[in-house]
Amino acid sequence: MEEILPPDESTREESIDQERQLEEVCQEKGLKTRKLSWQKLRRYDSLDIESRSIGAFQSIGIVYGDIGTSPLYVYSSTFTNGIKHNDDILGVLSLIFYTITLIPxxxxVFFVLKANDNGDGGTFALYSLICRYAKVGLTPSEQAEDREVSNFQLELPNNRLKRASRLKSKxxxxxxxxxxxxxxxxxGTSMVIGDGVLTPCISVLSAVGGIKEAKSSLTQGLHSYLEARATNLNHLIWSKAQLFGSSQALPGMASPYNDTVGPRFGTDKVGYTFAPIICVWFALIAGIGVRNFIKFDRTVVKAINPKYIVDYFQRNKKDAWISLxxxxxxxxxxxxxxxxxxHFTVRSIQISMCSVTYPALIMAYTGQASFLRKNKELVGDTFYKSIPHHLYWPMFVVAVAAAIIASKAMISGTFSIIQQSLSLGCFPRVKIVHTSTKYEGQVYVPEANYLLMLACVAVTLGFRSTTKIGNAYGIAVVFVMTLTSSFLxxxxxxxxxxxxxxxxxxxVIIGSVELLYLSSVLYKFDQGGYLPLAFAGLLMAVMFVWNDVYRRKYFYELEHKISPERVKEITNDGNFCRLPGLAMFYSELVQGIPPIFKHYAANVPALHSVLVFVSIKSLPISKVPPEERFLFRRVEPNDLHVFRCVARYGYTDVRNESEPFEKMLVEKLKDFIKDDFWLFHIDPTRSITNGEPVDAENDVGEMKNGVTTHDEVNVVENANSKRVEEEKRHEMLDREIEALDRAWRAGVVHLIGENEVVASKGSGIAKRIMIDYAYNFLKKNLRQTDKVFDIPHKRLLKVGMTYEL
Known part of the structure; x- marks a missing residue:
């Protein structure tokens, strides 16, 4: 992709003048124009998108639940074999302090958040950002017109171009x-989904571990059983609470998991609901931390000196490395x-992190370190043992609530990442439920929710301890961080x-720290660390199979696409009749007409009076403005009334039911017909001279009075002839618009190619297994195209064809 640099002032003024001239001519002809300005073409990031800004307070309730509940288990997971030297506590506290300062x-907060893709974050957002500046996509669906979308091309600095261009070229x-x-x-996507499984397990197991402190008479076996049951119950309750918190079932519904839930609450209300709980949690852990710091050992403040980290490693050597x-x-x-x-702005997250989360966590870990300096034998239950007796039960209740909210952050992130992966063709088709009409980032994936719930219960019942789950959790966390750094x-x-x-x-600084942690967590591969890698391997296999066959299908259609000349031959066939109505033929191909149309025409020799080939295309950006959604091309000749349309969506765009897709398409098609008509039938009686439109008749009169004289009769005859031609052109345009309106009134039929894919003859065994078995198994057991596009079944016609890939 070529880089677009900011124009100089003279070029900008000239372009604005040309836009103004074109707009005046188009207004004279009744031609709708899309006004583009340099202000519109500039980048809008999350600092500018106020409609998505919710605020620092609400972000506390949604973003920080997971990192905020870490004090429940960090010290117990670090000193699994007990504390051998009292200064080891200072070394670990120093490591915690500098790790939180350097990474989060x-x-x-100050680097990665700035790499958001027009306000959206995550591994997929980083990848899509790279795809917009370099042609690294594996599917050849790029179009030059995509660069005209306001959000597509960001404005770049004009220095250090040589190094950037060299990397881009490679x-x-x-x-x-x-x-x-x-x-x-x-x-990275698979690891984040793995986080969505492990976060509820370790957070809730650690939180409900307080039952053991209150009821010491419980046996260990019963305690493990209660822990597993509590986590199971939590995930079930949370899955329902999440839907009820963001959606309201319609009357008569028996289950909140019904696919037809209606939006009720958005991110702002969810944030306002959870933020007070997390704020109370942060206030309690910070307050208890200060109390423990004052009561037990104030000298732990020495841990700010990194010398204690060096001493810790010299003293414990390999054990210190393992404890990372x-x-x-x-x-x-x-x-x-x-x-x-x-869901927020960069500024709101920066404010909430710096003013609330970071100070509270530092005080909590410092207070626990002070407590352990005097009670190092209690390291296995550091969190609950360090709580004052009169605050025990209030803290237990808030801890469980915070753990549930912590699960919400990663589960919501998992849903968002799945939605983003769908647009890349990297994930099987699943249903996406948008739970907020105001904020498009709020999504719910029913299939993923059930799978996460089952995986969470299975992990809890299988491991039954926070130690092994912590080993698995660490690998997932560090892997994602390392990949994020590489993309950054x-x-x-x-x-x-x-x-x-x-x-x-x-x-050198961030990379070395993350690689050191990665080496440590991989050491515990056989102690539970294999779980996220196995889970990621399974997910990657599913994603690879789906993406590989998706690309093969696209290349097959590209190689066998039908030329416009062939379409003309088919429609002009004497045995081919035209039916009243509008037909929309869906395809993933954006460079031409798919081969399945020939298969349809050969078996059904009838075609609706207006036919539109529709390609639903996902751009590597978060959102496409509605006015830039559709691209149209006409299949010649005009009397065929056949069009090609590319409907472009970003990976967070919502197909809103309040604006039906087919109605929007027809309205934009009318605009295109008008634009296309006047661009190819320019009025010869007007021209643009020195930036002003000039009328031919007035021009003739002025020349006669001033410089040149003409025969008045010829002038009048020419003017009358031009008026007649102008009226005929208006009649032609009116007839074409009326033909489209008649087709619209007659009804809309949606035609979908239901492709069966098989491995071509002579294919290897690996290719046959991937296509004939793995891909077709996924396709048969997941949602079909019509359900993904929400096409009415009463007006749906499927056309079957077999692709040999």
Whole structure:
């Protein structure tokens, strides 16, 4: 993709003058124009999108539940074999302090959040951002017109272009690099979904662990059973509460999981509901931390000196390195901070993190360290043992509530990532329920919700302890962070064009810290760490199979597409009749007419009076403005009334039922017909001279009085002839618009190609297994195209065809 640099002032003024001239001519002809300005073409990020701004207070209730509940289990997960030296507490506290400062605060809040894709975050947003600046997509569906979408091309700085261009060229020319980026995105997506499974397990197990402290008479077996049951019950209750909190079932519904739920609450109300609970949680852990700091040991403030980290490693060597797998749990949920940025502004998250979350966490860990300096034998139950007796039960209730809310952050992030993956063709078709009419980022995926619930229960019953779940959780967290850093380095070099010294500094400091943590968590692979990798492997296999066959189908249609000349031959066949009505023929092909149309015409020799080939296309941006949604092309000749249409959507766009798709398409098609008509039938009686439209008759009169004289009779005859031609052109346009209106009134039929795919003859066994068995199994057991597009069944016609790939 070519880079578009800011124009200079003279070019900008000239372009604005040309737009003004074109607008005046078009208004004279009744031609609708889309007014583009340099202000509209500039980038709008999350700092500017006020309609999506909810505020720092609400972000506390949605974003920070996971990282906020980390004090429940960090020290117990770090000192699994007890505390051998009292200064080890200072070393671990120092590690926690600098880890929270470097990763969540410095890296994410001040760097990663700025890499949002027009306000949306997550691994997919980083990948889509890279796709917009380099042609690294594996499906050849790019169109030059896509660059005209307001949000598509961001304004770039004009320095350090050479290094950025070199990196961009290498990515575009290397097929292995394209595959690597896609696989890395799939891996990051799979790991975040894995977080959505593990977060409820470890958070709730740690929270309900307080029952053991209150009822010491419970046996360990009964306690484990209650823990598993509590987590199961929590996830079930939470799954229902999430829907009831964001949706309201219509009258007569028996189940809240019914697909036809209606929106009720948006992110703002959800945020206002949860924010007070999380704020109370932060206030309690911070207050208890200050109390413990004053009561037990104030000298732990020495941990701000990194010397204690060095001493800790010198004293414990390999054991210190292994313990990093527990320390990294202090920053769990950091990826949710980035994935959920689409619901807020960057500024609101920065404010809430710096003013509430970060100080509360530091005080909580400092207070626990002070407590352990005097009670190191109680490290296994640090959190509940350090709570004052009179605050025990209030703290237990708030802890369980905070753990449930912590689950919500990652589960919501999982739903958002699945929605984003669908637009890339990397995830099987599932139903997306938009639970808010005001904020498009609020989505619910029923199939994923049930699978997450079952996986959560299975993990809890299988592991039954926070130690093994913590090992698995650590791997998922660090893997996602490392992948985010890798994508961010590409963005810094290729898009931001950051000074190379700053890039190297980032890699050396942040990269080395994350790689050190990654090496530690991988050491515990056989102690539960295999779970997220196995889970990610399964998800990646599903995503790869779906994406690979998706691309093969696209290339098959591209190679066998029908030319406009062939369409003309088919429709002009004497045995081919035209029926009243409007037919929309859906396809994923954007470069031509799909081969399935020939198959349809050969078996059904009838065609509606107006036919539109519709391609639903996903752009690598978060949102496409409605006025830029549709691209139309006419299939010649005009009397065929055959059109091609590309409907462009971003990965957070909502197909709103209040604006029916077919109605919007017809209205935009009328605008296109008018535009297309006048562009190819320019009025010869008007021209543009020196920026002003000039009428031919007045011009003749002026010349006669001033410089030149003409025969008045010829002038009048020519003017009358032109008026007649003008009226005929208006009649032609009116007839074409009326033909479209008649077809619309006669009814709309939706035609969908129901393609069966099989491996071509002579294919290898791996290809046959992938296409004939794996892909077709997924396709048969998931939603069909008509359900994804919400097409009315009464007006749906499926056309079957077999593709040999």
């Amino acid at each position: 605060l410095l890296k994410y 990515l575009e020319n290397s097929k292995s690099a394209k595959y690597f980026l896609l696989f890395a995105t799939m891996l 797998g527990g320390i990294v749990l202090a920053i769990t949920g950091t990826e949710a901070l980035f994935a959920d940025v689409g 380095v590409l963005i810094m070099v290729m898009i931001w064009k950051t000074n190379i010294l700053l890039v190297i500094t980032y890699v």
